[in-house]
Amino acid sequence: MPLFFRRRKPSEDSRKRLEYQLCLSKEAGADDILDISACELTEVPSSAFSICKVLQKKVFIVHGNELKTLVPKGCCISALATLKVLDLHENKLTSLPADIGQLSLLQVLNVEKNHLKALPESLGDLRHLQTLNVKSNCLSELPATMGRMSSLRTLDLSENSIRELPTALANVRTLESLTLDAAQMTFPPATVCAAGTEDVQRFLCSELGLEYCPPSQYLLPVLECDGGTASEDGVDGLDVAWQSKFLDYEKRKEQKKLEKLTFERDLDEKQREHTQLFLQNNSRKESVLLSVKQEQERLEKGLSQQQRAQEAERRKILAKVRQAETNITGRITDLLMDSKRQEKSAAFLQALEADRIRMEQLTAITQEEADCLRKKEVAMAMQKMLSESCSVRLLQEASDSRRESMLSEACRSLETMDRKFEQVLLLQQLDKTKAISQILQEEEMQKAAFEALQLQRDSVHGYIRTQIKLIEAELMQLTRLEVKRRNLDAENLQEVLSDQRVALTDLLQQMLKQKDQREAELHQVLAEMELKSASNQENYWMIQYQRLLDAKPLSLRMQEAGVETELVSLLCKLSAQHYLPIMAHHRITAEDLRHMTDKDLRKIGISEVGVQRALLSWAREDAPSTPPGGSPKMMPEEEEAPPPIPSAPVQQLTPPLTPSAPLTPSATSPVEGPGSSECVVCMETQSQVIFLACGHVCCCQTCSDALQTCPLCRAHISQRIRLYHT
Numbered sequence: 208m209p210l211f212f213r214r215r216k217p218s219e220d221s222r223k224r225l226e227y228q229l230c231l232s233k234e235a236g237a238d239d240i241l242d243i244s245a246c247e248l249t250e251v252p253s254s255a256f257s258i259c260k261v262l263q264k265k266v267f268i269v270h271g272n273e274l275k276t277l278v279p280k281g282c283c284i285s286a287l288a289t290l291k292v293l294d295l296h297e298n299k300l301t302s303l304p305a306d307i308g309q310l311s312l313l314q315v316l317n318v319e320k321n322h323l324k325a326l327p328e329s330l331g332d333l334r335h336l337q338t339l340n341v342k343s344n345c346l347s348e349l350p351a352t353m354g355r356m357s358s359l360r361t362l363d364l365s366e367n368s369i370r371e372l373p374t375a376l377a378n379v380r381t382l383e384s385l386t387l388d389a390a391q392m393t394f395p396p397a398t399v400c401a402a403g404t405e406d407v408q409r410f411l412c413s414e415l416g417l418e419y420c421p422p423s424q425y426l427l428p429v430l431e432c433d434g435g436t437a438s439e440d441g442v443d444g445l446d447v448a449w450q451s452k453f454l455d456y457e458k459r460k461e462q463k464k465l466e467k468l469t470f471e472r473d474l475d476e477k478q479r480e481h482t483q484l485f486l487q488n489n490s491r492k493e494s495v496l497l498s499v500k501q502e503q504e505r506l507e508k509g510l511s512q513q514q515r516a517q518e519a520e521r522r523k524i525l526a527k528v529r530q531a532e533t534n535i536t537g538r539i540t541d542l543l544m545d546s547k548r549q550e551k552s553a554a555f556l557q558a559l560e561a562d563r564i565r566m567e568q569l570t571a572i573t574q575e576e577a578d579c580l581r582k583k584e585v586a587m588a589m590q591k592m593l594s595e596s597c598s599v600r601l602l603q604e605a606s607d608s609r610r611e612s613m614l615s616e617a618c619r620s621l622e623t624m625d626r627k628f629e630q631v632l633l634l635q636q637l638d639k640t641k642a643i644s645q646i647l648q649e650e651e652m653q654k655a656a657f658e659a660l661q662l663q664r665d666s667v668h669g670y671i672r673t674q675i676k677l678i679e680a681e682l683m684q685l686t687r688l689e690v691k692r693r694n695l696d697a698e699n700l701q702e703v704l705s706d707q708r709v710a711l712t713d714l715l716q717q718m719l720k721q722k723d724q725r726e727a728e729l730h731q732v733l734a735e736m737e738l739k740s741a742s743n744q745e746n747y748w749m750i751q752y753q754r755l756l757d758a759k760p761l762s763l764r765m766q767e768a769g770v771e772t773e774l775v776s777l778l779c780k781l782s783a784q785h786y787l788p789i790m791a792h793h794r795i796t797a798e799d800l801r802h803m804t805d806k807d808l809r810k811i812g813i814s815e816v817g818v819q820r821a822l823l824s825w826a827r828e829d830a831p832s833t834p835p836g837g838s839p840k841m842m843p844e845e846e847e848a849p850p851p852i853p854s855a856p857v858q859q860l861t862p863p864l865t866p867s868a869p870l871t872p873s874a875t876s877p878v879e880g881p882g883s884s885e886c887v888v889c890m891e892t893q894s895q896v897i898f899l900a901c902g903h904v905c906c907c908q909t910c911s912d913a914l915q916t917c918p919l920c921r922a923h924i925s926q927r928i929r930l931y932h933t
Contacts, residue, residue: 221247227467245271250279260286274298285309296320308332331355354378377411380425539707671722678715683904687884712902766791783818800826899926
């Protein structure tokens with residue numbers, strides 16, 4: 208804590224005077240006065256408060272300094288509780304402490320020539336204060352609590368900005384001397400203030416409705432409380448006593464100047480000793496600094512080694528990332544090439560479709576010619592029938608006469624039979640309506656089953672679904688790699704990842720459009736077939752369903768024929784006939800199933816858990832030990848993905864489709880499957896949704912519903928694609 212004024216360096220004499228006065232006040236037999244005046248102080252030293260508290264000083268003189276506050280930080284004004292005289296004139300105080308009322312024994316307070324703007328309210332707690340000098344300050348008003356100062360005898364308010372006196376000042380009955388600037392006063396009026404202290408007190412008492420009494424009637428208790436040292440004359444005796452004390456103080460001051468010189472000599476010797484100690488301390492400090500420097504060099508060397516190791520590790524990680532990028536770039540190139548091949552195959556399929564339509568038109572023309580020939584034959588037959596009818600009519604007229612007689616007899620019997628027949632017809636009509644409704648319902652069910660099987664057996668539709676799944680897996684891998692790169696601060700590679708992700712997203716959207724287009728084409732084929740089913744042909748949809756089932760390739764039907772009959776019957780019991788082509792393609796036998804696990808079955812394409820368990824339990828418990836029709840064959844563990852779905856023609860109306868081979872990743876993908884990475888929003892559920900058009904896979908289904916922008920790239924979400932576990 209600085210003790211001196213910062214702007215100007217204190218003189219050597221001021222510093223020595225302060226040290227001397229502090230040391231002098233600590234000596235045995237010293238008086239009750241602590242004088243640190245004219246020492247160029249900006250703050251009162253804390254040691255002065257300690258001295259006043261421990262040695263119970265009664266006079267504290269601090270005038271002629273540059274104080275801005277009386278109590279410094281870390282000190283308490285209660286340490287000055289024993290003071291009777293406090294001299295603070297000629298300083299730069301702007302305010303007095305708010306708790307100055309704790310100086311209950313204070314009798315003289317001199318704050319002349321300061322910068323005080325207001326007096327604290329606690330000033331009224333100084334019940335023993337007899338002299339208060341606030342001359343030459345910046346006061347504009349006085350606190351009303353001054354009316355509680357029951358011992359105040361002298362009050363100097365001159366050279367301030369005070370215009371009004373508080374009416375509570377009339378309660379100070381001991382006030383003998385009041386000095387103020389009468390010309391600028393407004394309350395009491397200037398004429399009253401110029402008349403003297405007695406007239407001012409009379410005016411204030413009349414304002415409060417009190418009776419004025421001279422101060423002499425109230426001075427006796429004050430003087431008795433002062434210890435009987437004051438004379439009976441009042442003010443003169445008290446002033447003479449304090450003047451005698453100040454004269455004694457000046458004499459002791461002259462006597463101790465000699466002691467001051469001796470003290471300065473001792474101080475010089477101590478300073479020389481301090482200089483020697485300072486030099487020794489510098490030498491020790493240099494040795495310590497040298498050791499610290501060596502230790503710092505050792506630490507820097509270790510730090511550089513650690514940094515080199517971290518840099519090598521970082522390079523390894525970046526090399527792995529670049530390798531993964533190369534693999535992804537290759538896969539994207541394969542995707543783009545496959546997309547081009549798909550376009551070529553689509554053009555070929557369109558050409559085949561045009562040939563099919565042309566063949567149908569030719570077939571329709573042939574049908575029209577056959578109808579014309581049939582009409583001609585019918586006309587010739589009708590002419591022949593008319594000639595025969597003429598001859599028959601003649602014979603009929605001859606027989607009519609005989610028939611009329613017979614009719615009259617038969618009419619009676621027919622009337623009875625008609626009534627019974629009508630009843631039977633009504634019953635048959637009811638049965639017919641019920642049968643027709645049942646047949647229509649079965650026809651709709653057959654149509655729905657045929658539509659589902661048509662979508663399932665359509666190779667183009669299956670190929671597009673396979674490509675969409677591969678693109679979704681690649682998008683998940685790119686998203687996960689992008690998140691890892693952000694953690695590695697590899698921001699310079701984000702642009703390459705973004706371009707690749709955009710290319711995959713465009714390809715995914717193209718595949719989705721092709722899927723919708725293919726479904727629309729299949730629906731159109733279905734509508735054409737429905738128009739053809741308008742004839743009275745029964746079980747039309749059941750016949751088409753059987754044709755579609757029988758449209759398997761010859762090689763696949765031969766492979767299915769080689770599957771064990773027990774295994775085929777088991778699949779039929781489990782309603783899992785759709786897994787029969789997979790079992791036939793991989794040539795799975797009962798012996799193979801004994802050595803397989805759930806993971807192996809999932810790899811070859813059997814994903815239903817119930818079917819897996821049933822097959823494994825049957826193979827281990829009920830299957831024959833030696834399979835009929837072939838040697839046992841183990842499924843290799845290295846096989847990673849099911850083979851492509853064999854292409855099959857839809858039916859006779861749709862030509863066989865030959866899509867290109869499905870795209871497979873060129874390297875082992877770090878993404879285990881849909882939802883392998885956690886959601887970046889809730890951090891709990893796995894990612895399940897692809898955002899378009901940015902292509903990020905970073906959110907679960909629940910969190911994605913509330914989002915409008917991608918949480919990774921802040922792009923607008925135009926479409927969401929749900930990923931399902933397979």
